[in-house]
Amino acid sequence: MTDSPTRSRGRLIRGALRLTSLRLRLVTVFALVALVAAVSVSGIAYWLNRDAVLTRAQNSALKDFSQALGDGAGGLPEQASCEMLRDMGTIMTSGNQTYQVVLVDREGPEGDCVVETDPAAFRLDMVPASLADAVHQERDDTDAPYHLYWQRVEIDGDPYLLGGAQVIDGGPTGYMLASLAPERDDLNSLAWSLGIATALAVIGSALLAQAAATMVLRPVARLSNAAQRLGEGKLDTRLEERGADELAELSRTFNAAAASLEQRVTDLRAREAASRRFVADMSHELRTPMTAITAVTDVLEEEVDSLDPMIAPAVQLVVSETRRLNSLVENLMEVTRFDAGTAKMVLDDVNIADQVTHCIDARAWLDAVELDADRTITARLDPRRLDVILANLIGNALKHGGGRSVRVSVREEIDPAAGRDDVVVEVADQGPGIPEDVLPHVFDRFYKASASRPRSDGSGLGLSIALENAHLHGGEISAANAPEGGAVFTLRLPREAPGDGDGDGDGESDGCDGTEGDGGNGDSSGERNRPGKPDGPGKERDT
Template sequence: MRAPAWLPLPLRRFLRVVRRYWRVLVRRVEVWSSPARRAWRRSLQLRVVALTLVASSLLVGAFGWFIADRSAKILLSRAQDEVQVSMRNRVAYAEQQLTIHPQARDPQLPKTFTLIVNQLGDGDPAESGGSVVSIRAEEYPELAAVTSPNIPTDELISRELIRDVAAEGKVARQIVTARVNDRTTKYLITGSPVPTSFGHVELYYMVPLTTEDSAANQIRTTVLATGIALVLMLGVIAGLVTRLVVTPVRVAARTAQRLSAGLLDQRMKVDGEDDLALLAASFNQMAANLQRQIVRLEELSRLQRRFTSDVSHELRTPLTTVRMAADLIFAERDEFDPAVARSAELLQAELDRFESLLTDLLEISRFDAGFAALDAEHTDLVPIVERVADRLSGLAERVGVEIELRVPDQPVIAEVDPRRVERVLRNLVGNAVEHGEAKPVRVTLASDDAAVAITVRDHGIGLKPGEERLVFNRFWRADPSRARQTGGTGLGLSISAEDARLHGGWLEAWGAPGEGAQFRLTLPVRSGDRLLAAPLPLIPRDRAPGRPDEPAGMPAESAEPQAEVV
């Protein structure tokens, strides 16, 4: 967020510097905390133990604070009760001693003050922890205060306490921490008026709370140590309990990964009869069922591929014989009746289609068996594109379609199998011509440092949403109502997709109803390289603008060569 413009320039600069350093600090914290955050996301045991420690620390801390605070209050309350009883006795003694003095100007009164405090004091508080007794008369400033032992009491007896005792004539107490004889001590100070014949005298009794503080500190230390030990013990217990649950789950995850990798004989160890043992047994049963199903499906697939391959090979021999006879009849068709001549032409056409179907089936069987090999070599793709367009020009003229080529003037060299690339282009351009609806078909070739792309664009009926993923399925047709006597074998695009995949490339389709379709073949320039992007976009630029399914940020077609009409 930018600083407001109304701020002074030095302040805006300062805020920019602070913001810059703050971003640097945030990035460094993210980098430093990355291992911890990764461990937190990946470890269920760590999360359970950490949450247990946090929750138990809060609970034990709250309970320990309550116990320590309650213990300190009990100790203080007991000390106050003892001081209260002792204070009554001291006040009674002081009152008895002061009754012999009828007035405050009695010259013997200071000696009586000294006698009282010496009698009521418990020794030096700095050495024996004894109490401090002080007596004073606020109504008679000429009477000096007397304290036993002789220590300054200005920090102990506050003006608020003197006001409550002297002015209001009530018993008051307070707790004060003061430094006496170079030692910091907490005192419970109680003040009480002592009635005399000449007025009020105030008696202050100061008891150090050293014993109570020491006991309270010992209680806090004990509660703290016990709480820490309890929290650690709970953490260890939580870790052990979580380990009992997490370990079978981790074993199940590793076993599932091995199963997904094809190791179908992997099983979990079953121990006991609890829920985890039930989980392991159920997992093993599921794995066994999956293994049986996969083995059965693989066997069926193998038998199907073998049947297709065997039938295709076995049909070659009778097809050759039928072809020889059909060629002979087709060559002599001019001498036949017109109906018989037309039958000979239909027979020749269907034999061509049947032979093409057998060829495609044999190719599919090689892909299924994993026997298809890539004969890659450095090849110029421009002549391949031109050759495909030239061979399909006759078909294009019959259906009234123009084939436009947009190829670079310079060679486009890539390490490919030229036979397979030409077959892919022949299928793509042939399908575009057949479905072009007498509108031009544009073939575009472009390349960059890593990839080569060829797009084939038609303006026919197009594809419905979702059909761009179905066109590469075997024997799939966009119009299922069409008779099987028209169109190709239904295997051309499937074989083309396998050829592209064998190169490590992509074969993708785009289409929209009424806007035609575009197929894009993308191949790596160097065989074995991984494709990251295509030099040409999949969605053409000449489509109807403003459609909602058009993705944003699609790379534009750069420096397209001039079109050549074939």
């Protein structure tokens, strides 16, 4: 099974958060500080010990060589033979000496005499010319015109100490070669020990940082979880206040903020509930007098032809405004039910094309609406609420379509995001379209596209009620402008609406009776057997 892109992105985000977490940064900083400190201390300790070890070994070897050379040369006659020099070399390297010597006498009775105690290990040609020149250079010091000189060399990858001296003017010259391999081995062991100590220090600091991070971040994690619960709406979330440090002060601040937020939300909810009750009570109380007024206006409308021509326009205005007020009361009742969460549905198997035809026929819109629908598409929906949606969308399109026909298309689509079959109804007009700054607000309650025209023929609630009914079915309504011009409202509903209810029906008019044909935030009156009267193309769209 392959992972979905969303799940893969989630894992990548969590991985990135782990890589940038405060715990990792604390451990990294602790480890780097420990590493720098341990390497610095180890490096200083190594170089100090190295200098001390090499200096001690060097001084010891040079001292023994100088003393042995002086003792041996002091017992030689002025004209010493090569045999005497050989014996002297044997005496110098006898015992526990760790070096080999080369003795050179250029002015002996036998001519040049070179004595090498171990030619395989040390020969005269192995002495650097710079050292030989320094040894034979006489200094302006009458007490000791010739000094002992030395230098460290590397032969076949091993370190050695090479020294030389001339005891007296014209006498033999001695060179010695001492191995520094034991000291090198000791220094290598010291380096390994310091490296292991450094690694242990880094590991220990990382463990210490982990423990410290756990102690520090545990309250932060509790705070994060509490903030998440608070964001989920659990306003009674509080943190335990322990100690008197900065984290405890942060917990107290969070608790105070949460308590203040809970109180404010409680107050707002109370005010909102009171406002809803007020609207519901007001709408309910208005229904009784509105029923009586509507009955009177119906009588007046029937007698309008027999009235004085000067009075007839006033009567027509009263009838129109009464119907508008009655529609507004019904819409407010419906909005109140949506806000209170009491709106329910009565589901039934509905043929979508027949439902659209019934809706436009009931409002005498057949001549103004072009229907392109598959007559076989059915869905399980609430027919009354679907009619309300259709009446609002089609009425809105007729009002703002510039007097041209409205096209309604019905098709079936598969929603890949939800993994279900949907019914899609598109209502397109041929008007000027919706301004881009108005598009995000077309479904807002009482929104007006123009502040200079606060009053319109509708209540400004039609599209909002249509959207709420679509949400009740588990669907959605979107608004856009077509490339060729005009506005397009797209209704998308699932073939099977969620849930099944009893439907209160209180205050809710059947869209087919003409009283719920509110074209939304640009409402159409939608009276029965009266065609919709769309505004001219120059009028802005009430939303």
